[in-house]
Amino acid sequence: QVQLVESGGGLVQPGGSLTLSCAASGSIFSRYAMGWYRQAPGKQRELVAAIASGTTYADSVKGRFTIARDNAKNTVYLQMLNLKPEDTAVYYCNTYAPVSFTWGQGTQVTVSS
Helix, strand or coil: CCCEEEECCEEECCCCCEEEEEEECCCCHHHCCEEEEEECCCCCCEEEEEECCCEEECCCCCCCEEEEEEHHHCEEEEEECCCCHHHCEEEEEEECCCCCCCCCCCEEEEECC
């Protein structure tokens, strides 16, 4: 079973930036389209960005977030610029369409002054 470990979250002021990392165990990582998801308190988990042959982004993060992957390192990244308070959530990675693996612990991103 593939394990997913997210890292890189933290507390940042509005307008700040963070880069999240998701390390996946196992050598089959490169076969999968991957996505970053987030869940804010009291809300459902939502897709933020995905990478397959191309990339796709939620409207709320277009132009601010960039997803990338390094198959040699079994890692997927999410660069987040110009962060807003509404970006506050726990961020998770998983496969994209469909979700295939057990969810990891996620990494908390808090945007606040």
